[in-house]
Amino acid sequence: MSQSVRKRRGSGRTTLHDVAELASVSAMTVSRYFNNKDSVGSDMQERIRAAIEQTGYVRNVFAGSLASARGRSIGMVIPHISGGVYAETIQAVTDTLRPFGYQLLLASSNYSTEEEEAAVRAFIGWAPAAIILTGQKRSRKTTELLANAHIPVVETWAHKARPQHIQVGFSNPAVGRDSTRYLYERGYRRIVFVHPQRPDDVGANDRASGYEAAMRELDLTPVTFRPKSEVLLDAGMEAFQTLTSGRKPAEAIIFPNDNLAAGALLHGLRQKIEIPQTCAVMGFGDLSIADKLVPSLTTVRPPRYEMGKIAALRVIELLRALEEDMPTDTIERDTLLSYEIVQRESA
């Protein structure tokens, strides 16, 4: 047998052909076995299974994806890894995706459109089957990259009036409006909205808009405050301290998230400022600590897990439809989920 002069190292790993040889079938049959076990005869199934077991074979994702021009991953960009806000959504996405064999590619944008762009660019090279984005501001280049990729894009967390892609989210302006009305109904009038430190936190900005609209509807003057501190808890403390002192102290404060609100509560506790008597506090997110704080935190619970789950389901539906050349217009493109005001002690 003449051997080619050119030699390449190869990875040394077990390949499909090794398995096929061991099972005395063709490579194609083994490939079919992986994609749909029942498309091969039962005797072969058993032989293949044994050969895989014996060799410890693991499919090479690269070769498969290259050949089929279909990635086995889903890219997801979130604003931030820590903070715990997105953890449940990520968990939901991985839970939902797992049975379908997709690997999650995760990147955080740090609330920056530039970093989001970099993440999307990196993803594209991985030919993800789809991309899930959390509703941040988007750079033009990112939009372009997404469009050129010709893959399903699902946006979650924010619900936009004019979505560019499939979206699964809740209305941030409505949260802002309802929080404001909730406080109004409980008798508070001097209601202040605290901005997040991240100016690009679109969700919080939208909640601010809702707050402002509601205040005007109620014939009240919207007042907002933007803390200087970059640290979440410190920012909450700073806001609470500033807004409860002075000549016309706030009667109630809406914080952009539970972390800031927790800072306020802990500050109140330490300074012996009575909440909600002196000043009511309302958060957003319903983090696990919210009902444990003293006083417990009145907040808004977004559908964190549900958003991830439905976003992932949309992705699966879309991919299946595209794969089978089915029409995609029966797939829901715009899912508005509800949130819940969780009434506790702080407001």
Add this chain to the structure above:
Amino acid sequence: MSQSVRKRRGSGRTTLHDVAELASVSAMTVSRYFNNKDSVGSDMQERIRAAIEQTGYVRNVFAGSLASARGRSIGMVIPHISGGVYAETIQAVTDTLRPFGYQLLLASSNYSTEEEEAAVRAFIGWAPAAIILTGQKRSRKTTELLANAHIPVVETWAHKARPQHIQVGFSNPAVGRDSTRYLYERGYRRIVFVHPQRPDDVGANDRASGYEAAMRELDLTPVTFRPKSEVLLDAGMEAFQTLTSGRKPAEAIIFPNDNLAAGALLHGLRQKIEIPQTCAVMGFGDLSIADKLVPSLTTVRPPRYEMGKIAALRVIELLRALEEDMPTDTIERDTLLSYEIVQRESA
């Protein structure tokens, strides 16, 4: 020109050849440009750059990885996404890896050896350049998979006496021992250690061992408690409530992590149990909320960011050495990092 009868769809995306054609160079030159800009002439560099810009070309990772048998990803398995404990380590890894162009593949094991095995198995198919694990218990199959993959493995968070791989971590038994001694020195005698709900939380178990050893050295009887609740904060409350009541209440409690300790503190606050007068509380982790709680939480700060950073650096060093056929025995295989007892009000 005769066209092949067999046709495959192709992904439709811009390829290296498209760029090469536009720049009037060979594909190989463009490939070289990506791997090392200065290995091609400066005039070509400019033409290639322009062609890439114009086409919006993004390299196909699959084709490249398949051809070179070298993945462009690093797999990382952590016990849990939420909780905030590992977020900083993940951040450190991504920060450190980014300039080298590696994509992070992240999976959580949910503190389960089976899920860890599934994650590692999934990773292998992606031919990661290396794998970073957090020190959990490992199944035999996982060890086998890792060995067969022939790639660098770095373990972090836990520091083991007989490490199987390169490790970067701190000593959990030492943390348990030092926490115990710290409390002893401050006059506490009836010191109880609370177990985490996850029996597979190896780190916490090791801290428990350290605690037990220290107690015996001090001629005290080790007492441990295992809460029934699965919810972190609730488990802390449960432990605190149980251990401070009864005939011989605990004088000090060491919690396996700050979440449980926070639950205890908040319970004390609500029930008006004075901490540390009635019972001292010590945590582990130094989460951002630790110094904001009332009373502020005495805890232990592990080198969260540092571990991720050094683990990633080890990976980079190893990969570089392997790539250039350098000896790898100059690379530090065992890095023991220090932690810090953060003294605050609760103990």
Add this chain to the structure above:
DNA sequence: CTGTTAGCGCTTTCAC
């Protein structure tokens, strides 16, 4: 239900 052949898009190897 199973096998054969070609080729996905890139990089390795060799040649100039």
Add this chain to the structure above:
DNA sequence: GTGAAAGCGCTAACAG
């Protein structure tokens, strides 16, 4: 410094 050819490991397309 640059190019041509071969092939990484798998799957689409076609044939039986």
